[in-house]
Amino acid sequence: MTTMKRRNFLKGAGLAAAATSVAAPAIAQSSPEVRWRLTSSFPKSLDTIFGTAQTFAKYMADATDGKFQIQVFAPGEIVGGLQAMDAVENGSVECAHTPTYYYIGREPALGVATGLPFSLNARQSHSWWHFAGGKEIINEILGKYNCTSLVCGNSGAQMGGFFRKEINTVDDLKGLKFRIGGLGGQVLAKLGVVPQQVAPGDVYPALERGTLDAAEFVGPYDDEKLGFLKVAKYYYAPGFWEGGAMLHLVINKQKWDDLPKHYQAIMSNAAEAANNWMLAKYDAVNGQALRRMVGAGAELRTFSQPIMEASLKAANELYEELSAKNANFKKAYDSMVAYRADVLPWWQLNEYAFDTFMIRTRGRA
Amino acid sequence: MTTMKRRNFLKGAGLAAAATSVAAPAIAQSSPEVRWRLTSSFPKSLDTIFGTAQTFAKYMADATDGKFQIQVFAPGEIVGGLQAMDAVENGSVECAHTPTYYYIGREPALGVATGLPFSLNARQSHSWWHFAGGKEIINEILGKYNCTSLVCGNSGAQMGGFFRKEINTVDDLKGLKFRIGGLGGQVLAKLGVVPQQVAPGDVYPALERGTLDAAEFVGPYDDEKLGFLKVAKYYYAPGFWEGGAMLHLVINKQKWDDLPKHYQAIMSNAAEAANNWMLAKYDAVNGQALRRMVGAGAELRTFSQPIMEASLKAANELYEELSAKNANFKKAYDSMVAYRADVLPWWQLNEYAFDTFMIRTRGRA
Numbered sequence: 001m002t003t004m005k006r007r008n009f010l011k012g013a014g015l016a017a018a019a020t021s022v023a024a025p026a027i028a029q030s031s032p033e034v035r036w037r038l039t040s041s042f043p044k045s046l047d048t049i050f051g052t053a054q055t056f057a058k059y060m061a062d063a064t065d066g067k068f069q070i071q072v073f074a075p076g077e078i079v080g081g082l083q084a085m086d087a088v089e090n091g092s093v094e095c096a097h098t099p100t101y102y103y104i105g106r107e108p109a110l111g112v113a114t115g116l117p118f119s120l121n122a123r124q125s126h127s128w129w130h131f132a133g134g135k136e137i138i139n140e141i142l143g144k145y146n147c148t149s150l151v152c153g154n155s156g157a158q159m160g161g162f163f164r165k166e167i168n169t170v171d172d173l174k175g176l177k178f179r180i181g182g183l184g185g186q187v188l189a190k191l192g193v194v195p196q197q198v199a200p201g202d203v204y205p206a207l208e209r210g211t212l213d214a215a216e217f218v219g220p221y222d223d224e225k226l227g228f229l230k231v232a233k234y235y236y237a238p239g240f241w242e243g244g245a246m247l248h249l250v251i252n253k254q255k256w257d258d259l260p261k262h263y264q265a266i267m268s269n270a271a272e273a274a275n276n277w278m279l280a281k282y283d284a285v286n287g288q289a290l291r292r293m294v295g296a297g298a299e300l301r302t303f304s305q306p307i308m309e310a311s312l313k314a315a316n317e318l319y320e321e322l323s324a325k326n327a328n329f330k331k332a333y334d335s336m337v338a339y340r341a342d343v344l345p346w347w348q349l350n351e352y353a354f355d356t357f358m359i360r361t362r363g364r365a
Numbered sequence: 366m367t368t369m370k371r372r373n374f375l376k377g378a379g380l381a382a383a384a385t386s387v388a389a390p391a392i393a394q395s396s397p398e399v400r401w402r403l404t405s406s407f408p409k410s411l412d413t414i415f416g417t418a419q420t421f422a423k424y425m426a427d428a429t430d431g432k433f434q435i436q437v438f439a440p441g442e443i444v445g446g447l448q449a450m451d452a453v454e455n456g457s458v459e460c461a462h463t464p465t466y467y468y469i470g471r472e473p474a475l476g477v478a479t480g481l482p483f484s485l486n487a488r489q490s491h492s493w494w495h496f497a498g499g500k501e502i503i504n505e506i507l508g509k510y511n512c513t514s515l516v517c518g519n520s521g522a523q524m525g526g527f528f529r530k531e532i533n534t535v536d537d538l539k540g541l542k543f544r545i546g547g548l549g550g551q552v553l554a555k556l557g558v559v560p561q562q563v564a565p566g567d568v569y570p571a572l573e574r575g576t577l578d579a580a581e582f583v584g585p586y587d588d589e590k591l592g593f594l595k596v597a598k599y600y601y602a603p604g605f606w607e608g609g610a611m612l613h614l615v616i617n618k619q620k621w622d623d624l625p626k627h628y629q630a631i632m633s634n635a636a637e638a639a640n641n642w643m644l645a646k647y648d649a650v651n652g653q654a655l656r657r658m659v660g661a662g663a664e665l666r667t668f669s670q671p672i673m674e675a676s677l678k679a680a681n682e683l684y685e686e687l688s689a690k691n692a693n694f695k696k697a698y699d700s701m702v703a704y705r706a707d708v709l710p711w712w713q714l715n716e717y718a719f720d721t722f723m724i725r726t727r728g729r730a
């Protein structure tokens with residue numbers, strides 16, 4: 001299950017080259033057979049997110065004529081979903097498909113890699129990653145953990161989740177038992193929310209019993225499958241804590257460095273293509289799922305401006321605290337903030353003006 | 366300069382295989398050396414758009430260890446920018462990087478492939494292409510021209526161009542000599558605009574003399590280089606005729622079919638990666654260019670709602686006319702409209718709500 005060592009392979013190929021004059025062995029040298037294992041942080045039932053890793057693996061096999069095989073494992077088959085990066089770090093697997101914000105306990109800057117509450121949308125995130133310092137900063141930090149990464153998937157803006165009761169004021173958040181993780185949970189905790197970690201299978205009964213007041217997952221297509229609508233009918237937008245969550249293929253640094261350069265190139269392109277597959281699929285299925293859920297009784301709500309404003313203030317406080325005590329976080333955060341300051345005025349002038357008109361006239365266009 | 370014929374190559378490789386027992390020749394069979402020519406419709410000076418073809422070619426070479434070489438030509442080196450698809454059709458070149466709307470005179474449906482006025486933004490376009498029928502419909506149509514295609518680039522929403530005078534009412538459009546092409550020009554012609562085809566090098570003097578009243582190109586990063594600001598200071602948003610223009614790699618169908626399957630897979634991924642490179646780069650450089658142009662005296666304006674509404678009405682009339690007389694256009698257009706009806710309510714609820722809050726609070730986030 002490990003990468004074929006290139007050195008050894010070249011040695012064998014050298015012998016073959018001596019036996020024949022065709023150019024073939026030179027080609028064989030550079031395209032070894034490779035088998036990797038990938039552990040995903042997402043359950044198989046979420047076919048878009050788990051499917052992104054499968055799609056990536058298929059792209060790798062197809063592009064190498066079957067020579068680079070990646071076997072995809074669900075959480076629990078090798079390690080749990082929250083231990084995916086650790087398994088890459090210690091070499092148990094070659095790579096993982098995971099949101100790096102799962103590891104903010106070890107390294108807060110990895111929250112910036114996925115996307116912070118109130119940071120960037122999907123397109124802006126991708127641009128920051130490739131053209132505004134994101135990739136360099138995050139992969140330098142990941143190097144400390146014997147890892148590197150490629151962006152490989154984006155959810156788009158996520159929904160705010162299902163709530164048993166309407167939430168109108170900031171006061172309504174006090175004591176609210178909300179299944180929400182990561183920095184989004186830390187932001188809302190400053191406003192009195194009690195963030196809960198509950199395994200997916202346990203959320204439904206917890207909402208039914210009232211042990212939980214609310215739960216957030218991803219967006220309509222995934223949320224519909226979970227069936228929470230039956231016990232918590234208020235469906236809130238937007239999930240301001242994940243405006244465009246980037247997922248990463250986290251790769252063991254040594255295994256990456258051992259790959260022939262053109263396998264690295266194939267993998268970089270396959271990750272970009274799988275990234276687009278995920279976002280494009282969500283953008284094609286979420287609208288229909290939302291309509292079905294509304295038909296089934298979902299009451300759509302948007303968080304009130306006072307709740308959004310108070311959350312923004314809490315987020316900014318949290319980022320100040322984290323920046324003060326963690327230089328890596330500060331470096332990644334400052335880079336994102338500088339990018340955002342450049343992009344938003346331009347977005348407002350043009351991209352947003354186009355979207356606004358299309359939304360305002362929908363049904364007439 | 367043509368693809369190595371796979372049949373012939375296999376014949377030669379079969380002889381080599383008989384001479385040795387190593388697996389190498391089997392590998393060599395499937396990874397032939399290939400040299401293609403690509404003609405771009407964009408001048409070298411537009412380093413992001415022309416650069417997308419160069420980036421694609423580099424990705425192909427890197428992913429094949431240099432075996433698949435694509436030489437990129439600027440307009441005029443082989444054929445003119447508007448003849449790129451024709452050159453692919455007749456086999457003068459293997460592929461072209463071009464907006465398919467250049468060929469609406471031959472096939473109006475190709476306007477839908479790039480994106481119609483008031484159709485979809487960049488992300489929605491990509492989703493429609495891959496998951497809502499776009500790719501299948503357009504490539505079936507391109508088959509008639511001995512071509513197939515991959516999406517390979519997106520501009521994001523384009524700007525509305527430079528105007529010598531402010532345009533406030535629909536009446537102000539009457540007689541306006543505007544350098545604008547394609548279906549955007551046809552839409553505005555219904556409101557009295559006189560669309561002009563002017564080569565890039567001739568636009569500046571035409572604006573200075575008053576032979577032109579206005580000219581549109583792409584967005585701030587490209588527009589800044591053209592220097593039109595000195596003779597036409599009103600810079601309008603949004604370019605509602607190109608809300609997220611998709612560029613295509615148009616490929617000779619025979620050459621595509623002749624490629625080994627894994628070269629096709631490598632090319633599909635490289636095109637997706639180059640697509641992201643272009644959009645991410647624009648999203649990183651347009652904001653800064655806009656700020657510089659404002660510093661240099663650009664007066665930002667947005668088209669008034671009556672102008673936008675009248676343009677939408679004119680666009681819908683045009684689409685009705687085209688649908689009535691062209692079945693291919695109708696098929697592609699109806700597919701886009703069905704996708705848009707699904708995606709926009711969802712976009713409004715969530716993605717747009719996130720963007721709205723981020724824009725409203727910018728400077729405070």
